[in-house]
Amino acid sequence: MQIELTINNKAVKRDVGSDEFLADTLRSHGLLSVKKACDTSCCGLCTVWIDNKPVLSCSILSVRAHGKKITTIEGLPKEAEEFARILSAEGAEQCGFCSPGFIMSVLAMKNELVNPTEEEIIHYLTGNLCRCTGYMGQLRAIKTYLGVA
Missing domain, CATH: 1.10.150.120 ([2Fe-2S]-binding domain)
Incomplete structure (x- = not known):
């Protein structure tokens, strides 16, 4: 399925699986600062901002970020x-x-x-x-x- 995001102030369209996590989508987009380490949503390595609020991107399905503003460290x-x-x-x-x-x-x-x-x-x-x-x-x-x- 296709989603639209604003990643680091750039409009992006991505094809994602219904079970794909935002951390994986961002990494596939070349944003390698977003890491996954614990697989339990408790280490913070995958922290990004969605609409200027910090979130664990390994815990959010990419489809839930459709239409949202995503900021990674590359954007700051x-x-x-x-x-x-x-x-x-x-x-x-x-x-x-x-x-x-x-x-x-x-x-x-x-x-x-x-x-x-x-x-x-x-x-x-x-x-x-x-x-x-x-x-x-x-x-x-x-x-x-x-x-x-």
Whole structure:
């Protein structure tokens, strides 16, 4: 079946199977930042925005995204680079496998939360898993990026 999407501000028509997940559709479209790792919808590696809200693209059938605006990290290069520089400065970058989904969540958090507490930041990121860090460097980077103490 054919669906129409706006992916990173570009209108796209795609033929998809009725059981195809959005993560697979995006990857087949060349958006390789969207990853699948856990197959249980709990690692956050597949995080993209649908209509500016973060979602797990491995849990959404592509047909459900018909007519929607999809944003991946490729569509936010300036914002992603700004946060990535802060991650690096805080010593929080590691292998990078989880970075695209994690960064998409942090960018969404910046758009949604005003002056969040540490507890609110941690709660917002529940489900974004990183196997390389202890999260403290990432938390410092997020606080710096959001301008909170």
